[in-house]
Amino acid sequence: MKVIDSIVAQAASIAAIRRDIHAHPELCFEEVRTADLVAAKLTEWGIPIHRGMGKTGVVGIVKGRDDGACGRAIGLRADIDALPMQEFNTFEHASRHKGKMHACGHDGHTAMLLAAAQHFSTHRDFDGIVYLIFQPAEEGGGGAREMINDGLFEKFPMQAVFGMHNWPGMAAGCFAVSPGPVMASSNDFTITIHGKGSHAAMPHMGIDPVPIAAQMVQAFQNIISRNKKPIEAGVISVTMIHAGEANNVVPDSCEMQGTVRTFSIEMLDLLERRMREVADHICAAFEATCDFKLNRNYPPTINSPAEAEFARKVMQGIVGEDNVLVQEPTMGAEDFSFMLLEKPGAYCFIANGDGAHREMGHGEGPCTLHNPSYDFNDDLIPLGATYWVQLAQQWLAHPTVK
Structure with missing residues (x-):
């Protein structure tokens, strides 16, 4: 040395x-x-x-x-x-x-x-x-x-x-x-799922955003395994889910937050587009809606x-x-x-x-x-x-x- x-x-x-x-x-x-x-x-x-x-x-x-x-x-x-x-x-x-x-x-x-x-x-x-x-x-x-x-x-x-x-x-x-x-690039997202609140004993009276969020978390991993090339790197991590105030109430909404990491802007474009499409369509399938926001913080x-x-x-x-x-x-x-x-x-x-x-x-x-x-x-x-x-x-x- x-x-x-x-x-x-x-x-x-x-x-x-x-x-x-x-x-x-x-x-x-x-x-x-x-x-x-x-x-x-x-x-x-x-x-x-x-x-x-x-x-x-x-x-x-x-x-x-x-x-x-x-x-x-x-x-x-x-x-x-x-x-x-x-x-x-x-x-x-x-x-x-x-x-x-x-x-x-x-x-x-x-x-x-x-x-x-x-x-x-x-x-x-x-x-x-x-x-x-x-x-x-x-x-x-x-x-x-x-x-x-x-x-x-x-x-x-x-x-x-x-x-x-x-x-x-x-x-x-x-x-x-x-x-x-x-x-990698550093990016954070917030998704707010809008359902319809109801008594938890009568869930058919509402639109429960919590199982919608659960399906969304799983679907995002399908983006990683099936939409991007296997040899290219990308991470979608849902790190926070917030919903509800009482154990016998189906909440009106559910908020999800997390991070997306990529080594290229092109991959980030792909992941953001697919996440937005998946979020919108899963919500539509269950008669809910959502607000999707992704902040691009640091580039790769x-x-x-x-x-x-x-x-x-x-x-x-x-x-x-x-x-x-x-x-x-x-x-x-x-x-x-x-x-x-x-x-x-x-x-x-x-x-x-x-x-x-x-x-x-x-x-x-x-x-x-x-x-x-x-x-x-x-x-x-x-x-x-x-x-x-x-x-x-x-x-x-x-x-x-x-």
Whole structure:
């Protein structure tokens, strides 16, 4: 493993920043303290900043030895927000805010990019510009979309943008990156079935929406097994059904909610169309009606082939070919997808290990993402920061990458 010595020398101080962020988690678009901390550190290191994009976003501007005159620029992105969940850990840097936790490692993502920024502040041995994008509201707020809407790529023109996420369960010291879809689209639906209420002892007097909902749940799985190609991925999960207020009353209505995940917009179009048709026709068969609404939240995260291969080669130079794995696509979602709709780039995984790094006082649960016993592995900071530095330097030095 070839990590940069100057980054290793500062790793403990960056880890302390990471733990401070972990102890003070902030939810989407509320990351004022975190943004203040990031801005203060970048300013301390002599890196110009721009604030307020996407409400609480921070962009650091690192110009190379040519002061950016060559016109080439690359974006490196880290998310900074936490999750609305209670932490089970009791170690020193556990969350001090009830109901808020860095359970996805965004504190670590911020730390790795800060470590790279600190190195860049004294090692500007490249031509071009490195934009350090500290993005708010990844966890459901669409912070990437909001930064783009606020002019991210107009104010800071770049030819490519890259992101990175820690990945528990992979052996520490490994990376994973692949071309094409690596994370799914995230979409939620609400279906309200309108029946006719009656006494539960006289169901023939009404139109019961509950068995209609039950048939609809089963029929949706038939869409997955019979309407889409078996080799293509798609998920329809009904996760909530709400109906009724008394055990002897057939309710007037029943509400169903859930999520749809796909790796392409074309598949999402198919699933939405069929779900709507199935819902309408099942209701009609039982003399009911329904309101169907599907919200398209995050598009699929699709890596550009050239940028993914470039990232892989950079990783191989750091950890060796055997430690750069195929990135198995996941049905989880990521709003970095909005950036990849606008610019070429790649979103990679850096292995977080199996949880053995956690200190005494961690919860009894596994060290998996969105788990109340999770904690980021601080040993990754030098490795992740080295990847950011090497990626930017090599990309800016490679005129054939566009």
